[in-house]
Amino acid sequence: MRDVAERAGVALVTVSRVVNGIGAVREETADRVHAAISEIGYQRNEIARSLRPGQNSLTIGLLLGDLTNPFYASLAKAAVEVMADAGYAVLLSTADEDPEVERRAVGELIGRRVAGLIIVPDQGDHAFLREVNGHDQVPVVFVDRPATGAEADVVLVDNEGGGRTATQHLVDHGHRRIAILVAPSYYTTGRRLRGYRKALRHSGIDVDEALVVALPRGTTEEASAATHALLTSPNPPTAIFSTTSFLTEGVLRASRQLGAQVAVVGFDDFKLADMLPTPVTVVTSDTEELGRRAAHLLLDRIDGGTAPFQRIVLPSQLIARGTGETAPR
């Protein structure tokens, strides 16, 4: 900028004014400045700019899990879109369900003076946010799961309702022995399990705890193995509710391998679900909307919004495609 000023024969202030289009500058002077700018190839330094008091960095931090998971990818897509429209850049950071990594990542982002944070929190305690967040607390929005030990806006999916819908759907098609696969470390699958229990109780069916299968890591392989075990057991279930798209994949692989005729409903839709030999029935919600809502919530906070913390719950809906509509046998 100094070079530009020198070249145009004006003071720094004048260049600043021209660049920002603020204040009175004679047209001829402005032209000279513009000429100098394009000759030099000058571009305003946003970093120096954001250093000034009262000026935020126009950058937010987005902290989530493995982008290879379409759920996170849609989330990121939507958030980046909304933020870009609002003039914000997005610092992307991934913490694969590791509390320590997450903590450090938050520190890095705060250190870069992001104006806000969108976090998909893992199950660890998030009280650390208060300390690491420094004096002028940066606004935070949690997505997909609330965080323990920290108060903030949060955008969720109706996990319990979805779990109930999925289970009820199977009951409605005559199933009584319905297994559920859960990844215990996830908040979401816990709520889905609760919906499962409620649906069964509501239908007067006792929950057979042998059919509630906890998968420590929540991987496709675990789900596959668990399904195999369930279906080859003496008293197998006639239906399975898998609470994650990864788990659903495992269930499908195992049941195909066994040639079993088990009904399946999965939580979360996935690509090509309708193209499989038997199209897959799922309960789904609008992941991109999740990201958009979170982004807007964050923007409100950044703009000084002082309303009480919100808890937005997006609806989930069932898409019947085939695997969920087979009768027990």
Add this chain to the structure above:
Amino acid sequence: MRDVAERAGVALVTVSRVVNGIGAVREETADRVHAAISEIGYQRNEIARSLRPGQNSLTIGLLLGDLTNPFYASLAKAAVEVMADAGYAVLLSTADEDPEVERRAVGELIGRRVAGLIIVPDQGDHAFLREVNGHDQVPVVFVDRPATGAEADVVLVDNEGGGRTATQHLVDHGHRRIAILVAPSYYTTGRRLRGYRKALRHSGIDVDEALVVALPRGTTEEASAATHALLTSPNPPTAIFSTTSFLTEGVLRASRQLGAQVAVVGFDDFKLADMLPTPVTVVTSDTEELGRRAAHLLLDRIDGGTAPFQRIVLPSQLIARGTGETAPR
């Protein structure tokens, strides 16, 4: 930092020294500073830090297309991983194949003084990089496609080789009338088409230009419609090479709808390809490796690497699963 200094009763310099662990500071003094730091909740301001001369921002820009596309998602995942390990943060920006948006996005990133850029360029001219890039040219690495009008390192997939392999595979299984679906605006599909032509010529088969189908936008729907048209034509092909995973999906949908027995090989693998009624044969390459290589190339440049521009081509390989091995009929 000033507050910390005041509270600890020392000068700014001393705090800086303690924070960075550089220079001689009496242990007792350092303890006092540390105490003040945690009392105040101080966190070093990376922005101010990067403002200093000679210090880069430890941030890079990643500019690519829709994250919902698994290809971009894996790329981003790998790049973020490598960069995080090297202590860099990643500014994520998406420009959906729109040259004007891309140009502005690059400007934004440069304005934020990224230390380097990883770009998946669209087909437009990239000479603008030179001007927008300012005086001290920020290093750039292109991924998946080279950019016209700009010299830089680039990491590619062996598109031509992959196209040739895919086509040859179909020829080897007895096919003579092989259609190809191409999105003309993409650099990649153009090279795959070239491989297709070479394979056919090599086998002494004349290319029937009616079987070379250009899809203006490259969407699944277009591919579906084109496949329908091909298969219901008087002289239909017995095999289809679809040059993109989106196109492959369209081909599969249309051929299933028609109940047609057409052989299919797709470029790029996709999830559940092995779970479809007839598992899908694809040519694939390691997308994450693409991102990793790009990241490392960029890090080398940021560290002042001055080697001539590299052009890395990753191999592609065929995975036979079923749709590519059916005989013509």
Add this chain to the structure above:
DNA sequence: CTTCATCATGGATACGTTTCCATAGCTCCG
């Protein structure tokens, strides 16, 4: 005892902006 090296600490400066305040010239009005 003097000189010199070393240690611990501090002051000033620069990075690139923008905001606040100041100044000079001009116009308009009483």
Add this chain to the structure above:
DNA sequence: CGGAGCTATGGAAACGTATCCATGATGAAG
């Protein structure tokens, strides 16, 4: 014709950090 108000411009300060240089104290070596 003098001052008020406006226009166009410029100077100085501040944001938070790290580096360069300086200073005083302490101890060691001669």
